Amino acid sequence: MKFILTQFLLLGLSLTLCLGSASAQVNPVSVVEIQGQLQLLRNGNPYYIIGAGGDTHLNELVEIGGNSIRTWGSENAQNILDEAHKRGLTVLLGLWVQHERHGFDYNDTLTVAKQLESFKATIDQFKNHPALLMWGIGNEVNLSYTNPKVWNAIQDIAKYAHQTDPNHPTTTVTAGLNRAEVEYVKQRAPDIDIFSVNTYGDIAEVPQNIANFGWTGPYMITEWGPNGHWESPTTQWGAAIEQNSWEKASVYTERYQKYIEPNKSHCVGSYVFLWGQKQEYTETWYGLFTKDGHKTQAIDALHWVWKKDSLPWATPSIQALSINKQKGKDNISLKANSKNEAIALGQLIQYQSNLSMNPSGFEKTKLQYEWKILKESTDKKSGGDAEKEAEQLEGLIPATQSAKITFRAPAQPGAYRLCVRIQYNLTLAYANIPFQVLPQP
Numbered sequence: 294m295k296f297i298l299t300q301f302l303l304l305g306l307s308l309t310l311c312l313g314s315a316s317a318q319v320n321p322v323s324v325v326e327i328q329g330q331l332q333l334l335r336n337g338n339p340y341y342i343i344g345a346g347g348d349t350h351l352n353e354l355v356e357i358g359g360n361s362i363r364t365w366g367s368e369n370a371q372n373i374l375d376e377a378h379k380r381g382l383t384v385l386l387g388l389w390v391q392h393e394r395h396g397f398d399y400n401d402t403l404t405v406a407k408q409l410e411s412f413k414a415t416i417d418q419f420k421n422h423p424a425l426l427m428w429g430i431g432n433e434v435n436l437s438y439t440n441p442k443v444w445n446a447i448q449d450i451a452k453y454a455h456q457t458d459p460n461h462p463t464t465t466v467t468a469g470l471n472r473a474e475v476e477y478v479k480q481r482a483p484d485i486d487i488f489s490v491n492t493y494g495d496i497a498e499v500p501q502n503i504a505n506f507g508w509t510g511p512y513m514i515t516e517w518g519p520n521g522h523w524e525s526p527t528t529q530w531g532a533a534i535e536q537n538s539w540e541k542a543s544v545y546t547e548r549y550q551k552y553i554e555p556n557k558s559h560c561v562g563s564y565v566f567l568w569g570q571k572q573e574y575t576e577t578w579y580g581l582f583t584k585d586g587h588k589t590q591a592i593d594a595l596h597w598v599w600k601k602d603s604l605p606w607a608t609p610s611i612q613a614l615s616i617n618k619q620k621g622k623d624n625i626s627l628k629a630n631s632k633n634e635a636i637a638l639g640q641l642i643q644y645q646s647n648l649s650m651n652p653s654g655f656e657k658t659k660l661q662y663e664w665k666i667l668k669e670s671t672d673k674k675s676g677g678d679a680e681k682e683a684e685q686l687e688g689l690i691p692a693t694q695s696a697k698i699t700f701r702a703p704a705q706p707g708a709y710r711l712c713v714r715i716q717y718n719l720t721l722a723y724a725n726i727p728f729q730v731l732p733q734p
Contacts, residue, residue, distance in 0.1 A: 318423040320383075321460040324486055324511055330558045331511040333462075335383070335426070342426075342562020343599050344385070346516055347569040348373045350582060354568060355380050357592060358599035363515060363564040365389055365432050367415045374424045383426035385464070385515070385564065386419060388412050390431035390447060392438070394676070399442035412450045413457075420458035427461050428454050429515070433468035433491060436676045444481035451484035462486040466515045468676070470499055475506040487561065491516035494524040496548050500556045511559055514552075516566035518591075519544050522574040526622060528727050530708055532669055534621040535578055537724035539612040542594035549598050565595065572680045574673055575710070577723050583714075587721045597644035604644040607655045609717040613638040614724040616711060625728040627702040636697045637662060637713045639722060660715050661694040669708035669727065683710070706732045 323334045333340040344361035345354050348369075354362065362382055364373060366389035377384050391397035391408060399405060412430075419425060430450045434443045451463040464487040467474045478485050488508050492499050496517055503512050519541040522533040536544065545565070553563045570580030577583070581592050593608040616635050619625045627633055639660050643652035666689050672681040686709075690700045703709060707730055714723040 319421050319460050320423050320425075322426055322462060324462050324561070331561065332557070333511075333561050340383075341557065342383075342385075342513065342564070344562060344564035345568035345581075346564045346566045348376075349569045350586075350588075351376060351380050351382060353588060353592070355382065357596035361385060361426060361562070361564070362568065363387065363429065365429075367419070370415070370419055374419065374422045378422070378424035382424065384422075384424050385426050385429045387429040387432060388415060388450060390434055390443065390450070392434055392436065392676070393440055393443065394437040399440045399446060405442075405446050408446065409449050409453070413453055416450075416454050416458060420454075420461065425461055427487070428458075428463045429489070430454070430463055430465050430485070432466045432515075433676055434465075435474050436468050441477055441481065444477045447478075448482035448484055451482060455484050464489045464513065464515075466491055469495065470502055470506070472506040475503070475508050479507065487511045487513055489513045489515040491566075493518060493521040496552045500552060500560070503559070511561045513561055514563040517548060517553070517563060518566045518579060522578055528621070528729070529624045530729050532708055532710075532727035533574060534727065535575055535725055537611050537614065538590040538722040539610045541589075542591045542610070545591045546594045546598050549595070554598075571677075572670070572682045573677060574670065574680075575725060576667075576682060577712075577725070583721055583723075587716065587719060590720060590722045593644055593720060603646055606718050607641040607643050607652055607658070608720055609639065609660065609715040609722040610642045611637055611639045611713065611715060611722040611724040614711070614713060614726045616726060616728055621726045625726070627728055627730050629702060629704050629706060629730050629733050631702045632699055633702060634697070634699055635664070635711055635713075635726075637715075637724060639696060639715045641717065658717070660696070660717065662696055662698075663694070663714050663716070664690045664698055664700070665712050666690065666700070666703065667710045667712060667725075669710060702728075702730050706730050 320336050325334055342361045343359050344363055345359050346363045348362055348364055362377055363385040365387040374384050431447050447465050454463050463485050465485050466489040468491055470490045490499055519536050525533045527533050567579045568581055570582045570584045573579050581589055590608055590610055614637050616625050617633055641655045643649040666686045667683040670683040674680055686703055710725045710727050712725040714721050
């Protein structure tokens with residue numbers, strides 16, 4: 294296992310001098326140990342990653358104190374690297390190692406060799422880009438897999454990266470953290486310099502477990518955010534209950550302050566998920582932006598904890614949503630075509646030295662609510678695979694912008710979600726609540 298890579302810096306500088314103007318902009322990155330603390334150096338200066346997973350809304354990331362983005366693959370890499378560099382951002386460039394669960398066979402040596410050759414070309418093409426921070430070799434290849442030879446394939450890619458590019462370290466990313474994967478990486482992929490973990494509800498366990506499982510080198514948290522849909526409470530019909538935007542903002546704040554920032558002795562940084570929007574279980578579960586491009590409450594929370602700033606503006610928040618005075622955990626059942634009442638508890642807050650509820654100066658602000666009903670998605674997959682959006686039902690909610698509405702339940706029995714959002718100052722708060730419709734007797 295290689296984790297104290299001071300030679301990266303020396304070799305990188307030598308390579309820059311030898312190659313001349315073609316590589317004059319390379320920004321060498323190394324992993325070093327200084328007074329017992331493992332950290333990144335970029336151009337010889339300490340570099341702590343305050344990052345986001347995604348390649349959109351880059352100006353907004355810079356504004357709130359971010360310094361790096363992460364990709365999962367190398368599609369459109371040239372443009373992503375260029376746009377990041379314009380803004381002073383670095384890129385953890387992903388190399389999408391194929392998954393066994395998608396049908397890739399790591400016993401097929403010819404196919405594995407072709408994959409390696411493809412990654413060699415990518416490494417050769419982008420190794421001298423000034424925005425490149427490191428190589429992300431594989432993402433969650435441990436999901437539903439049985440063949441540990443995938444780690445040998447990752448080793449071959451990492452070894453080539455070290456041979457041809459002494460300026461940038463390597464990492465690989467696992468879904469969650471367990472002892473078996475740590476051992477596989479140590480034994481089968483010793484050219485991996487940094488162990489990376491995607492973690493959500495169990496993030497509190499990572500700092501202790503990664504040491505207990507035998508990893509003594511640096512690590513990163515490469516996806517983190519709200520509780521995952523697989524680890525959330527569910528209704529009796531199996532619909533996961535999503536945290537509202539207030540709960541998520543609180544979670545982002547707490548998890549960064551408690552489980553990422555205090556562990557700089559071995560954690561060299563993190564990438565929050567998702568800097569963008571996607572349909573994954575619901576349309577709002579992971580995205581820090583909405584599908585129409587608005588930022589959500591959690592972005593102001595991240596601004597607050599990343600830059601340690603007091604924000605002069607107010608932020609909308611939805612702290613509760615109920616149907617007929619019932620919450621999601623109450624297994625809400627409605628009769629087809631019945632009339633029902635829903636109430637959303639929204640307010641403005643302000644991120645200052647202390648979190649301010651109902652901040653002064655905004656008392657007369659009238660919040661406007663947007664409501665809709667969606668069918669529960671039936672296209673639910675694992676590992677972030679692409680999903681179809683849920684169908685929206687029309688004509689069930691009267692035109693209103695109020696916090697309290699009367700709506701008609703769908704006529705067709707089945708599973709649904711009532712969704713609400715508030716927009717204020719270009720920021721959105723949101724919530725949804727699952728319910729089922731039963732046929733009329």
